[in-house]
Amino acid sequence: MIVLKFGGTSVSSPANLKQLKNIIESKSESFIVVVSAFSGITNLLESIATNSLQQEPHVLLKEFKDIHVDHIKNYFTDKQQTEVLVEIQKKCNQLENICTSVFTLQELSNRTRALILSFGERLSSFVVHRYLNAHGLTIELLDPTKIITGNGDYLNTTVDFEKTAAQAAAMVKNANYIIGGFIASNEKGEVVTLGRGGSDYTAALLGNVLEAASVEIWSDVNGVQSADPRKVKQTIAIENLSYEEAFEMAYFGAKVLYPPSVIPLRNKKIPLLLKNTGAPDQLGTYISDHNKSDLHKIQGVSSLANIAMITVSGVGLSGRKGSARQVFQVLEDNDINIILITQSCSEQSIGLGIDQSKAAFAKTILDNRFAEEIAKQQFNEAQVSLDHCIIALVGDKMKSKVGLCGHVFSAIGENGINVTAIAQGASERNISIVIDKKDETKALNVIHERFFSKPVKNIHIFIAGVGNVGGEFLTMLDGQRKALLEDYNLNLKICGVANSRKMLFDSNDGLSTADIKSLKENGKDYGAYENFLKEIVDQNLSNSVFLDMTASAIVSDGYLPLLKKSISVVTCNKIACSSSQELFEELNHSAREYNCDFKYETSVGAALPVIKTIQDLIISGDRIHKIEAVISGSLNFIFNEYDGTKPFADVVRLAMNEGYTEPDPLIDLSGLDVMRKILILSRESGLNREIDDITYKSFLPEPCENAASNEILFEELLKHESHFKAIYDSAFAKACKLKVVASLNDGNMSVALQEVPSHSPFYNLEGKDNVIALNTSRYVDEPLVIKGAGAGAEVTASGVFADLMLIFNRKS
Numbered sequence: 141m142i143v144l145k146f147g148g149t150s151v152s153s154p155a156n157l158k159q160l161k162n163i164i165e166s167k168s169e170s171f172i173v174v175v176s177a178f179s180g181i182t183n184l185l186e187s188i189a190t191n192s193l194q195q196e197p198h199v200l201l202k203e204f205k206d207i208h209v210d211h212i213k214n215y216f217t218d219k220q221q222t223e224v225l226v227e228i229q230k231k232c233n234q235l236e237n238i239c240t241s242v243f244t245l246q247e248l249s250n251r252t253r254a255l256i257l258s259f260g261e262r263l264s265s266f267v268v269h270r271y272l273n274a275h276g277l278t279i280e281l282l283d284p285t286k287i288i289t290g291n292g293d294y295l296n297t298t299v300d301f302e303k304t305a306a307q308a309a310a311m312v313k314n315a316n317y318i319i320g321g322f323i324a325s326n327e328k329g330e331v332v333t334l335g336r337g338g339s340d341y342t343a344a345l346l347g348n349v350l351e352a353a354s355v356e357i358w359s360d361v362n363g364v365q366s367a368d369p370r371k372v373k374q375t376i377a378i379e380n381l382s383y384e385e386a387f388e389m390a391y392f393g394a395k396v397l398y399p400p401s402v403i404p405l406r407n408k409k410i411p412l413l414l415k416n417t418g419a420p421d422q423l424g425t426y427i428s429d430h431n432k433s434d435l436h437k438i439q440g441v442s443s444l445a446n447i448a449m450i451t452v453s454g455v456g457l458s459g460r461k462g463s464a465r466q467v468f469q470v471l472e473d474n475d476i477n478i479i480l481i482t483q484s485c486s487e488q489s490i491g492l493g494i495d496q497s498k499a500a501f502a503k504t505i506l507d508n509r510f511a512e513e514i515a516k517q518q519f520n521e522a523q524v525s526l527d528h529c530i531i532a533l534v535g536d537k538m539k540s541k542v543g544l545c546g547h548v549f550s551a552i553g554e555n556g557i558n559v560t561a562i563a564q565g566a567s568e569r570n571i572s573i574v575i576d577k578k579d580e581t582k583a584l585n586v587i588h589e590r591f592f593s594k595p596v597k598n599i600h601i602f603i604a605g606v607g608n609v610g611g612e613f614l615t616m617l618d619g620q621r622k623a624l625l626e627d628y629n630l631n632l633k634i635c636g637v638a639n640s641r642k643m644l645f646d647s648n649d650g651l652s653t654a655d656i657k658s659l660k661e662n663g664k665d666y667g668a669y670e671n672f673l674k675e676i677v678d679q680n681l682s683n684s685v686f687l688d689m690t691a692s693a694i695v696s697d698g699y700l701p702l703l704k705k706s707i708s709v710v711t712c713n714k715i716a717c718s719s720s721q722e723l724f725e726e727l728n729h730s731a732r733e734y735n736c737d738f739k740y741e742t743s744v745g746a747a748l749p750v751i752k753t754i755q756d757l758i759i760s761g762d763r764i765h766k767i768e769a770v771i772s773g774s775l776n777f778i779f780n781e782y783d784g785t786k787p788f789a790d791v792v793r794l795a796m797n798e799g800y801t802e803p804d805p806l807i808d809l810s811g812l813d814v815m816r817k818i819l820i821l822s823r824e825s826g827l828n829r830e831i832d833d834i835t836y837k838s839f840l841p842e843p844c845e846n847a848a849s850n851e852i853l854f855e856e857l858l859k860h861e862s863h864f865k866a867i868y869d870s871a872f873a874k875a876c877k878l879k880v881v882a883s884l885n886d887g888n889m890s891v892a893l894q895e896v897p898s899h900s901p902f903y904n905l906e907g908k909d910n911v912i913a914l915n916t917s918r919y920v921d922e923p924l925v926i927k928g929a930g931a932g933a934e935v936t937a938s939g940v941f942a943d944l945m946l947i948f949n950r951k952s
């Protein structure tokens with residue numbers, strides 16, 4: 141004998157009902173089918189019951205009848221319908237009579253409520269029975285009130301297993317049956333119910349008393365998922381669970397199974413199979429005595445919201461026997477359920493997780509109970525902290541996996557999620573972590589990504605600036621997206637983007653390049669830049685990263701608040717790293733403190749590995765003694781191109797059009813861009829320096845230096861053509877080339893336009909190339925030289941991309 145339970149959705153459409161028929165026909169052993177009420181009916185009956193007190197619930201009763209009549213019209217031929225409809229009408233009349241009595245007497249006892257609620261399964265089992273008969277199946281309809289007996293609460297009866305077993309044995313022979321779930325009777329023969337989710341329980345207890353070979357629960361999902369699919373996108377069905385794991389998962393919100401149903405089956409070691417009626421070929425979840433999986437891993441991650449943490453603390457708790465018992469007793473006496481307990485071994489505090497709605501009451505009763513101790517300052521008043529949730533990791537074999545907790549905490553720590561309390565039983569079947577409620581979905585996702593097979597890590601990207609570099613970045617991302625997903629399991633989603641005025645967000649599907657191109661037309665004015673930042677923070681997404689591809693100080697001023705929310709920052713904008721030493725240090729320090737990354741490799745030499753090389757040298761104990769470098773791609777290009785045959789202004793414009801200069805080319809021409817870079821390299825070398833410490837003599841005439849706009853700058857450059865020609869001629873006369881050289885020597889920084897002779901290593905530096913020569917304690921006679929393209933939107937975008945990958949590929 142096997143027991144098969146079909147939920148509301150499995151009986152509420154012709155397609156599913158046909159599946160139900162096919163499923164039971166495929167069984168070789170005899171069976172009992174347990175059915176729930178049609179979808180939505182139990183809630184409707186709750187409303188009918190409650191409504192009966194205020195008014196005669198004609199409208200709701202009509203709805204109740206109409207739903208059933210609709211099903212019947214869908215399931216039966218015209219000829220078959222008549223008889224079924226007559227019976228339904230009879231049952232609806234009975235229900236109406238009960239409701240009228242409730243209204244007349246103005247009395248709705250739990251006894252009457254249970255009777256009203258029972259109509260859902262009474263009708264569904266009748267309809268499904270007739271349907272199966274009409275399709276030629278020989279199957280008998282059982283009356284659950286004649287088999288299942290309970291006592292106590294009318295709405296949540298306690299089943300009398302002995303009596304039920306005897307009745308079941310008398311009524312169930314070697315044949316096939318169908319029965320409505322959820323309903324039972326008490327010793328007086330009155331109708332009672334098994335509590336919400338009770339059809340699962342009917343199946344489990346029939347499985348128990350009939351010692352079934354197995355119990356199958358058929359619903360609209362493929363078994364227990366590794367997490368709640370409404371909160372985590374890429375869940376997987378768990379193939380095998382032990383009874384204990386199933387109970388934990390069900391308790392912590394995996395709604396596919398009513399938790400108490402596991403117990404009658406575990407007691408008799410009856411396997412439980414959870415299957416999808418709509419997809420019977422899917423494996424589903426097999427729950428049995430032992431978890432067959434050999435993997436010592438987390439089976440699922442689940443959560444429970446609306447938790448308040450109550451802390452009972454005080455010096456008087458230490459060594460005081462029975463205090464925990466007293467705390468628990470006072471809560472028990474007042475019907476408050478404790479969901480989670482933590483106590484440190486110093487015994488100075490006990491932390492309790494309870495349902496948030498009971499928090500204020502719990503504080504009052506605890507403070508009253510310990511008023512004397514509080515007055516003597518032995519105990520503190522109970523502290524209440526609201527708006528938490530519990531994240532539960534479930535798995536029988538987690539205990540033997542070294543480092544598992546470490547992975548969990550690093551995953552959530554890297555995403556800025558604070559842990560308020562932790563509870564882990566000695567069985568280690570459940571590790572419960574209390575966190576802020578607002579982080580519930582984020583925590584479920586980061587833990588799920590970290591632990592489940594071939595997880596796809598969703599990277600949530602926010603971008604400021606989609607100009608030259610930003611535009612190239614988007615092209616590169618489009619080209620790499622597929623490979624990143626297939627080869628690295630990384631799904632890069634652009635969730636938000638802004639230019640200097642407008643912003644666009646889409647964290648569900650991510651923004652496409654076409655969406656981003658329409659930013660000007662379709663974006664929303666953000667007003668103050670802080671509004672863009674606030675939106676990023678409020679989204680509270682896992683694996684969030686902010687890319688700055690602007691040259692804006694407003695944008696770089698926003699890094700700190702992001703880092704402090706554990707949102708990593710990747711930038712090619714040099715402003716933040718070359719402003720005060722204090723800010724530079726605070727940015728790096730905050731990234732470490734808040735477990736995220738601050739990456740700025742492209743601020744010097746575009747994608748050349750300059751900063752990374754210096755960091756690697758320093759961390760391995762080397763010391764930087766001297767840096768000599770040409771680190772302006774645009775100036776190198778300009779002085780390579782300029783020979784007096786066309787105006788200096790035209791060459792600068794060419795560099796600008798090629799995307800080598802800053803958006804404001806005066807930043808390059810004034811030497812500021814090079815100064816920022818040598819300052820950043822000095823700081824990376826361990827020096828504490830400011831921009832004013834750099835020795836620099838400008839090669840620009842003053843009117844160019846003071847140009848208030850690009851237009852004026854180009855006019856002034858043209859006016860001073862002879863100045864630039866003279867600089868060129870002087871170098872040419874000495875067979876030298878012009879190079880803007882930055883150096884760090886003995887702690888002193890300088891930048892200067894130099895005439896370099898042919899034997900100089902800088903002489904042959906072509907186009908927009910950069911070269912950086914490092915003399916260190918290890919590279920003494922010959923410097924370590926890094927050379928290559930130092931400007932250009934494409935190489936810079938590739939450097940930004942590489943920084944991004946360094947953050948997330950490493951963590952996957």
Ligand SMILES: NC(=O)c1ccc[n+]([C@@H]2O[C@H](COP(=O)([O-])OP(=O)(O)OC[C@H]3O[C@@H](n4cnc5c(N)ncnc54)[C@H](O)[C@@H]3O)[C@@H](O)[C@H]2O)c1
Pocket residue numbers: 604605606607608609610638639640641669689690691692694695712713714742743746773799800801802803930931932933936
């Ligand atoms: N081009 C290169 O070779 C190169 C190399 C290394 C680093 N960089 C750095 O890359 C950055 C971008 O350079 P680019 O050539 O792409 O410049 P760009 O002018 O083409 O693009 C910058 C974009 O930033 C946007 N922007 C400006 N203020 C903003 C704000 N407050 N909020 C949001 N967006 C804003 C602008 O609308 C523009 O679209 C600069 O900081 C530059 O120093 C460039």
Ligand SMILES: N[C@@H](CCO)C(=O)O
Pocket residue numbers: 742743744745746771772773774775800801802808813930931932
């Ligand atoms: N404007 C910069 C871009 C690279 O930082 C340069 O010319 O080098």
